[in-house]
Amino acid sequence: MSTLELIAKAAVSHNLARSELITLLSDNGCNETLFAAADNTRRCYVGDGVHLRALIEFSNICRNNCFYCGLRRSNQNISRYRMDADEIITLAKYAAHNMGFKTIVLQSGEDMFFTVDKMCEIIHGIKQFDVALTLSIGEKTAAEYQAYKDAGADRFLLRIETTDRDLYHRLDPDMTWQNRRQCLTNIANAGLEIGSGVMVGLPEQTIESLADDILFFKEINADMIGIGPFIPHPDTPLKSAAGGSLEMSLKVMALTRLLLPDINIPATTAMETLAPNGQAKALQAGANVIMPNVTFTQYRQHYELYPGKSKTNCAIDENLQVLRNKISSIGRYIAVDKGFHKKRQVKTCPNFCD
16 A cells, blocks of 8 residues: 555554554655644544643652653752642642643652652542542552542553663663553553553664554553653763654654544643644644643753753743644634543544545
C-alpha cells in the first residue's frame, strides 16, 4: 500500500501492522494528510472540546537518576523544594473554584517523603472540590495504587518512556522496564484510568521502537497518552544529545490517535517549548487536552525536567486568556466536563479528504 492508502486504512479501521507504522513514520511526504486524518478522527470520536487540566508540581525531589531528566538525584545545580499538604490543597481549591478547572493533576519526582498516608490525606482534601484527580508520582506498589483509588484518585500517569528495553535500561539506571510495565498493570487493576507516554528523539531510539511504542499503547488499553520531543537538559549525561523534533513527535501522536481514536491526548508542554505554536499544531493533529501549569511561581521555576519548561504554559492568574484565545483561534472550545475516557464503539467517520 502507498502511504496515503495506509493513512486511509488507519482512519477507517484504527489498526495498522508494525511494518505499516514503520512505513508511515519513515515517510515525511504525507505528514499533513496524516495530521488531517488524526484531527478528523479526534473530532469524530471526542469532539472539538479541549480539556484543561490544572498541573500542580508539588515536589522536585526524586530518588531516581534518569539520564534525560533535570530532576535526577545527581543534579547538584537545582534548588530542591517540597510543598506541604496545606499548600497543595489550597492551590487545588483555587484552581477549581476560582479558575474553573475540572481536573487537578498532581505531579512530582519520586519523593519518598509522601507516604501513602500523606498522599491519601491530600487526595481526600482535593476531592471535596468536585474535581477529577490525576496523580503522576512514579512507581508504587499495587497496594499503594489501590489505596489512592480508594481515597478518591481517578487517574494515574506513568510514562513508559520507551518500549525498547535495552534503551530503557541504559537511560534509567537502577530501574527495570519490567517493573515499569507491571506498574501499569497494577494501575489498571486498581481501577484507575491509565495514562502513559513516550519521549521522541532519545539517543539511539529507532523508528522501529517508535512503532512498538504505538502498538504498546493499544496493548495496555490506555486511557491517555502523552507524547513529546526529548529536549536535552544541560545538567544531565545527555546534555550533548541532538534531541527530538516537533514533526516526528506530531507523527507519533497522530498515529496514536488513529489507532486509539477515543482516548485523551495532551498537547504537551515540550511541544510548545520547541515551537511557539507547538501546542496549537498538536491540537490540529489529534490532541484534545492541555495541562496549564498552576504551580506557584517560586516553585515552578525549579521544576525543570528540560530547559525552558518552566517558561511555558499558563501561570496561575496569568495568560489563561491567551490560552483561551489560542484554542478559539483554531475553531475549538474549552470543554466543561471532567473529561473521563469514554470508550466508544468503532465507527465510520466522515472522510477527512472531503
